[in-house]
Amino acid sequence: MKQLSIFLNGFRIDRAIGFVWLAAAKWTVVSIILLIAQTTATLSVLFIFKLIVDHLTNSSTDAIFNNLLVLIGIALGVTIIGNLCNALAGYTSTMQTHLVADHMQHLVQLKSIDLDLAYYENSQSYDKLHRAQREAPARPLRIIQSLTELGRNGLTLLGALALLLTFHWGVVVAVLVASLPVLVYRLKQADDLYRLHREKTASERLSGYFNQVITTATSAKEVRAFGFGPLMIHRFGELRSKIRASLQHLSAQGYRRQFITESAATLAGYGALAFVAHAAVRKSISLGEMVMYFGAFQVAVGSLRPTLSALAELYENNLFLSTLYEFLAVQKQVPEPVQPKEMPRPWQSGLRVENLGFRYPDTNRWVLDGITLTIHPGQIVALVGRNGSGKTTLTKLLCRLYDPDTGQISIDDIDLRDFKTADLRREISVIHQDFGRYHMTARENIMLGCPDIGSEDPAIVQAAQWADIHENLIRLPKGYETVMSRTFADGVELSIGQWQKLALARAFVRDSQLILLDEPTSSLDAAAEFEFFEKFREMAHGRSALIISHRFSTVRLADCIYVLDEGHLIEQGNHEDLMVLDGLYAHLYRQQASYYRDESQPTNVNK
Ligand SMILES: Nc1ncnc2c1ncn2[C@@H]1O[C@H](COP(=O)(O)OP(=O)(O)OP(=O)(O)O)[C@@H](O)[C@H]1O
Ligand SMILES: [Mg+2]
Missing domain, CATH: 3.40.50.300 (P-loop containing nucleotide triphosphate hydrolases)
Structure with a gap:
């Protein structure tokens, strides 16, 4: 049953055709016309050959020679038209390829920018994206090419079988029945290949990652400084050889199946051929008819193999394209409001975080818990805390890259979830840590x-x-x-x-109305940092700001400082308040200040 459903799904090709139609309608129409012209040319030449041979056997006078020349001339003309159609079909297919590949990439890109940040912080999503990116550009067109091949060879096959049917139905049945196992095994092979590619996605991505480390500028310095290039190459090689071994195994099995089933089909075909020859010997068909049936037989056998291949490829390409459908079907976890509210401008009471709790998807740890804070319009707020205390996570929630699990964030008492995400993000100028x-x-x-x-x-x-x-x-x-x-x-x-x-x-x-800076000056020299914060209020120009920094010289200038520790807000107030409180802030501040004092008085340390 499962097999059957995969099979039927595999043949749902309407979406793929839709993609091709949207991307290259004009070229698709042209290619269909060319296809019909090509098939008509092939079958017409067969029929003209029958006329020629019958002419030769039935007529005795030389005057008939002129008619023969006319027939040969027509056959030549039709063949040349067939060749022209063939060349034009090649050109059409090239144009379709580019248009469809670009269109598909465009679809993947549109979906990629629409997805939540959470999607990019999850390994399974990356597998989906990787598969969609790999398969989307080429598969729809390959489906169309398979369809074209199926059309061209299938029509020719049908024509040839129709001719053979006028001879004997048994020949047609024999040819068709003998080809069934070939088809079944090709479909099975496509299923196995698809399953293997799915299983190997993570390994493929990982090998791609090692390759990237080896070949890109970002890691070039460390690759040389630490000399770990050969290690990366080794890891890459190991993964590739495992993937190759699986593919090799599958491929060997496929060719074995192909050889056996095709041999059986060939045997049946030659049996039918012998049947035709026998009829000619018994004179139950004319010589011209025998030539035509032989020709039809050759055409049937010649087009049967590509027809079956086209069917199998159609199935395979569509199966692989399902990875794109899977990607396009991913739902956003940060939904847009059904009835969005207007973004206030300017903000009256400002931004308020209330009893906020958050866990990253598929994790159990509360990264933020019970956070309550306010950023009034025009206020400069600082957020401090040790590494991993949840500061960056809070900025992601403020931009609605994630939604809180408990509590809420609001602007002028309107929940962030009631604004269109675009409207909200327009009001925030952000520099992320990375x-x-x-x-x-x-x-x-x-x-x-x-x-x-x-x-x-x-x-x-x-x-x-x-x-x-x-x-x-x-x-x-x-x-x-x-x-x-x-x-x-x-x-x-x-x-x-x-x-x-x-x-x-x-x-x-x-x-914007809020400036969100996550470690904005971590790489600035001391003078540049000092200057930046000197004029920060002027630049902020009445806007609110949330600054995250580990540098207390910066932090102390804020109107209000919030101290985060392991996801909890433990202190708040201005610099003086917090120093009096003598908690974590005062401790970290003194630690940093003493470090600077020690740096400036190195001799004291040794005393
Ligand atoms: N995408 C994620 N998925 C799961 N956990 C995450 C993710 N990003 C961060 N974390 C975890 O959340 C916690 C808080 O991280 P966050 O980046 O908010 O800390 P931070 O206070 O900004 O630290 P730092 O000072 O080092 O920048 C960390 O324990 C981290 O491991
Ligand atoms: Mg951070």
């Missing part, structure tokens, strides 16, 4: 913070000035138009600190 470094021009790197503004908008230069990167940018070979990566022609490489400033500029270019 901010992006895009291999685009400096101008575009800043513009991405607000893609709707034109690349000539003065806000871009203004943001660069605020982030103190303007002077660096105008000194680059092509100024703001310089590409920010040496992996592309005429590109430059920035220092990490300069990248961080560029990311700050990207955050500032957006006219």
Whole structure:
């Protein structure tokens, strides 16, 4: 039953045809016309040959020779038209290939940007994405090619079988019955191959990862410094050889099955041929008819194999394309509201987090528990805590990259879940701890913070000035138009600190109501950091800000400081309040301050 359902699913090809139609309707119509023309040409030539032979055997005078020449001329013309159709079909297929591949990639890309962040933080999702990316571009067209092949060979086969039917139905039945095992085993082979690819997705991804470590700039320094390149190559090789061994086993089994079933079909075919020859000897058919039946027989056998192959490939391609359907069917876990509420502008009471609790999907640990805090309009709030205390997680929840498990986050008393995610995110300028470094021009790197503004908008230069990167940018070979990566022609490489400033500029270019900075100055030198926070209030321009930092010189400037520890808010207040409280904040602050004191007075340490 399971086999049957896979089988039937495998033959649901309407969606694949729909993709091809959407991507390349015009070329699809052309290819169908060419297909019909090609088939008509092949069968017409067969019929003309029958006329020629019958002419030769039935006529005795030389005058008939002229008619023969006409018939040969027609056969030649039809064959040349067939060749032309063949060449045009090749061109049509190339055009279809490009259009459909790009269309499919576009679909995968649209779905990829629509999915939740959670999708990208889960290994099974990556397997799904990997399979969809691998199969989506080529499979729909391969389905169409299989259909074309099926159409071309299937029509020719039907025509040839129809001719043979006029001779004897037994020949047709023999040819068809003998081909059934070939088909069944080809379908079984496709099933096994599909299952193997699914099982091996994680290994394939892992081997791809090792290859990436070996070949990309990101890890090139460490590969050389630590010399672990050979280890990565070894790991890659091990995985590949396991995958290869499974494929090899499956392939050997497939060819064995193919040989046995095809031999049986060939045997049946030759039996039918002998039957035709026997009839000719007994003179129950004319010589012309015998030539035609022999020809029809040859055409039938010649088109039977590609017809079966096309059927099997159709099944296989559609089975593999189901990985794309699986990917497209993934549901968002951060849903859009049915009746979205209007985003207030400006915020009146600001942002409030109430009794918030959160666990990452498929985990049991509460990463945030019972968090309550407020960020009033225009207020600069700092969030501090040890590594892993949940600071970055809170920023993800504020941007609604995840939804809380308990409690709520609201803006002016409206739950974040009631806003369209796009409306909410428009109000937040964020620099994540692992901010992006895009291999685009400096101008575009800043513009991405607000893609709707034109690349000539003065806000871009203004943001660069605020982030103190303007002077660096105008000194680059092509100024703001310089590409920010040496992996592309005429590109430059920035220092990490300069990248961080560029990311700050990207955050500032957006006219939002909340600035969310997760370790925004961790790579800045002390002078640059000091300057940045000196003018931060001016840049914030009345907007609210949440700054996460391990540097207490920065943190102490905030209006209010929240201290997170293992997912719990344990202290809050301004710097002076927290120092008086003498809790974790005061402890961490003093620890850092003493470190700086020791650094400045190294001789004291040795006393
Ligand atoms: N995508 C994720 N899936 C599961 N657990 C996660 C995920 N991201 C983070 N965690 C876990 O959540 C906890 C809090 O992580 P978070 O990144 O919020 O800490 P943080 O306070 O920002 O730390 P740091 O100061 O190092 O940046 C950590 O224990 C971490 O292992
Ligand atoms: Mg963090």
